[in-house]
Amino acid sequence: MKETKHMYKIASLFSGCGGLDLGFIGGFNYLGRHFCENSVRVVFANDFDSDATICYNSNPLLTHNGDCKCLLADIRSVLAKDIPDYDILLAGFPCQPFSNAGKRKGVNDKNGRGTLFEECERILKAKIEKGVKPKAFVFENVRGILSSKMDSGVTVPEEIRRRMEALGYNVTMQLVRASDYGVPQSRYRVLIVGMSEELGAFDFEMMKSIIYEYDIPSSSYGKDEELLLGSILQGVETKSDNVFWRYTAATQHMVELIGPCVSGKEGFKYFTKGFTKKDLPVDVTKGKSWKDISPNLLPPRFKRIYDDPKKYHAPKFYRRFALGEINGTITASAQPENCGITHPIENRRYTVREIARIQSFPDEYTFGSIPLQSQYKVIGNAVPPVLAWVVAKALIKKLDEYGLHK
Helix, strand or coil: CCCCCCCEEEEEECCCCCHHHHHHHCCEEECCEEECCCCEEEEEEEECCHHHHHHHHCCHHHHCCCCCCEEECCHHHCCHHHCCCCCEEEECCCCCCCCCCCCCCHHHCCCCHHHCHHHHHHHHHHHHHHCCCCCEEEEEEEHHHHHCECCCCCEHHHHHHHHHHHCCEEEEEEEEEHHHHCCCEECEEEEEEEEEHHHCCCCCHHHHHHHHHCCCCECCCECHHHHCHHHHCCCHHHCCCCCCCCCCHHHHHHHHHHCCCCCHHHHHHHCCCCCCHHHCCHHHHCCECHHHCCHHHCCHHHHHHHHCHHHHCCCCCCCECCCCCCEECCCCCCCCCCCCCECCCCCCECCHHHHHHHCCCCCCCCCCCCCHHHHHHHHHHCCCHHHHHHHHHHHHHHHHHCCCCC
16 A cells, blocks of 8 residues: 655544554554555644553554653643644544433533533644644544534534634534444444645545545445454454453343354354355344343343333344344443444353454554453544544545645
């Protein structure tokens, strides 16, 4: 893969364990593909979660070129003048206030997390006032942010657009599905991209062109066989961090009542080099959920939902994706009631390495420096690196078109 020519400086806020930053840096291998280094250098990274910063700082893929260490601090306590000048601001500000898996307090979140995008505004504004206006920014959040509203009644994304346009940026935003961009996961996220107004506007169609240019598998644009669980889970049993967090007794009982997907381990035999989806028997593509439990064996709570599906919208709790499916969203809680976290064949939670693969982290990216439960949390909170790499390639290509970097 070709490398870009210029070096762009990155400031990263709410960096987590580094998924977004890794995608922008590049230079990693993922399931047989090399994602080349991009011409960027991280000059500042920050998160308030100690587990996330430990994980970030212990990974050579992020720090091997002498890039900065991730600073452990609440961004609200960081002075803008202490952040080095940069070209691109990255920020995956906390999603919990907007997530459908949470209480959705939005801007009224008691911890103030619903308005942390204002910190992005503060830090951008300070650089503009200093006369070193950043060229672009990329914000990422859950799709629940699209319906979250400010006290004024406007949605949070529109408020972000208004504020960023006031700072002199053209703002485009889109709900994207990670599996369209090389990630083996049907993870929907909102991307908000701003470019300094003299540079034009970011075009999300450029991400599609990157998929074709670099021959990346996509659920919409081709080669989606490579994103199926039967492909992703191959060989993972040999990895040292192939360990899993055990369910509680009650949860384990539910998982065992549902039972493995029909194909069993025999299903792996269909996922050989060059196979197509047409080669897969129907059983290999059929997942399961709590709805596969006999009604007379359901716990009272689930029996109520079963008896009145319209009232409860018949949710698919305890979803088990089959080998012939693309996995659903992996969340930070890693609980089967709000994400497909159960292995298709074995009655257990996915291992750390399995969810890392589903999130498109390379196998050499390590998480073992923090407690097991925390590993699930930081991986679930992360931006998938391959999605971030596609965004980076498209954005850098757009910036390079203008020949702006000196």
